Amino acid sequence: MAQEAQEIQETPARNDLPRDESGALDKKSRRVQQMFGRIAPRYDLLNRVLSLNTDQRWRRRTVRMAKPAGPVLDVCTGTGDLAAAFAHATGDQVVGVDFCAPMLVRGKDKKACRSVRFARGDALALPLPSDRFDVVAVAFGIRNVADLDQGLRELVRVARPGGRVAILEFTMPRGRIFGAFYKLYFGRILPFLGNLVSRSRAYTYLNSSVLEWASREELAQRLQAAGCERVEVHPLTFGIAAVHLGVKAS
Ligand SMILES: C[S@@+](CC[C@H](N)C(=O)[O-])C[C@H]1O[C@@H](n2cnc3c(N)ncnc32)[C@H](O)[C@@H]1O
Structure with missing residues (x-):
């Protein structure tokens, strides 16, 4: 992992990604980055309150489904x-990448993240070598990435052949x-409480990003198109969220 950490610092970002001509992030990425920068101080508190701590249970389920047996990368780690x-779960060092410094600062301060190696980087151009991680995971992040297919290709690129890609995201419940x-909660209650506590309009964006998000089937197809096989979808809590799990083709 020491070598890994060094590579994180040294591997240059690829430059064929959605950046404007001056090399800056594109407009959507910049907006998302600024928004998370604003809500970072209250992000964890709001997650726990608004989900009644279910978010942490979902993350633990994701870990169990991914069955890590080697290096793990958490993209959009927040x-x-x-x-x-x-x-x-693994006792191993885990790498977490995000492009929003205020979110990373909160993570670095947490006791539970003592052994996590945080790095700043864009999910659309991960500053990491290919074919490296046993598990590449992302929770509630890929929905915010400006180019979904490019984001999925990057997750798959850095996974080792035969390694797993695990995506935890909100989905539309079917019943x-x-x-x-769900529509009442996501459409009205959550944005109201979230905006109030975070003193921003961020939770209005989060609400619409969930309602406009790809269906489970569409995400599964796009993950497959990005280079995963044996893609499984595991709905959680009446289908409010789901884990998509794929294996990088060898
Ligand atoms: C809803 S938070 C999720 C954080 C964390 N994964 C969790 O489970 O709480 C979304 C995170 O994705 C990050 N993000 C969005 N687009 C990104 C990108 N292109 N590159 C890196 N991070 C990105 C944001 O900065 C934010 O920290």
Whole structure:
């Protein structure tokens, strides 16, 4: 892992990605980065309260499904909760990458993230070598990435052949009653409380990004197109969220 950490610092970002001519992040990426920068101080608190701590249970389920047996990368790591869950389960060092410095700072301060190696980087151009990680995971992050297919290709690129890519994301529940409750909660209650506590409009964006997000089937197909085989979808808690699990083709 010491060598890994050094590579994180030294591998230059690829330059064929959605950046404007001056080399800066594109508009959507910049907006997302600034938004998470603003809500970083209250991000964990809001997650716990708004999900009644279910978010942490989902992360632990993701770790169990991914069955890590080697180096793990957590992309869009934010404040490091998924990375911490992997570190707790494996005892191994885990790498967490995110492009939002204020989120990473929160993660670095956490006791549970002691053994996590954080690095700043764009999910669309991961500053990491190919074919390296046993598990490449992302929780509630890929939905925010400006180019989904490029983001998925990057997850697959850095996984070792035969390694797993695990994506934990919100999805639309299917049942009529639960679907209606979900729309009410996501459409009204969550943005109201989230915006109030974070003192921003971020939770209005988060709400619409979930409602406009790809279906489970579409995400599974796109993960396959990015280079994964045997893609499985595991719905969680009445289908509010799901783990997509794929194996990088050897
Ligand atoms: C909703 S948070 C999820 C954080 C964490 N994975 C969790 O489970 O709480 C989304 C994170 O994705 C990051 N993100 C979005 N687009 C990114 C990109 N292109 N490159 C790196 N990080 C990105 C944001 O900075 C933010 O920290």
